[in-house]
Amino acid sequence: MEIYSTCFGFVAQNFLERKLELNFSNRTIKMCITDFLLQRSRINAINIESLLFDLSDSVDYFRFSLPKSSIVIDITISELIQLKELLNGAMYMLELHTILEKSGISVDSIEETHFVVL
Numbered sequence: 001m002e003i004y005s006t007c008f009g010f011v012a013q014n015f016l017e018r019k020l021e022l023n024f025s026n027r028t029i030k031m032c033i034t035d036f037l038l039q040r041s042r043i044n045a046i047n048i049e050s051l052l053f054d055l056s057d058s059v060d061y062f063r064f065s066l067p068k069s070s071i072v073i074d075i076t077i078s079e080l081i082q083l084k085e086l087l088n089g090a091m092y093m094l095e096l097h098t099i100l101e102k103s104g105i106s107v108d109s110i111e112e113t114h115f116v117v118l
Contacts, residue, residue, distance in 0.1 A: 020032070043080070
């Protein structure tokens, strides 16, 4: 079930495996909600503005690893900005769903969605 998407990828929830699936840059990465939150906080902690003004070749690509995984991904600064937007958009939708459920509003009546309640 798709939670959030942009033209660069999407985040979906896999109910059978109890994981979130991040599809970005032609990769699908499955992670539990805690790993998703950790990765989001790591990406948000990166000072993108300083990377943009750094003219050295070492910042043309950004390397990040996934929590509890040996997967290492190299992405450009542009892709980093897109990934940040995707993760933050998915988090917003998860938080919105939680608020609506706590308020007694049936999200199912708005749209057929079933997200992780935070």
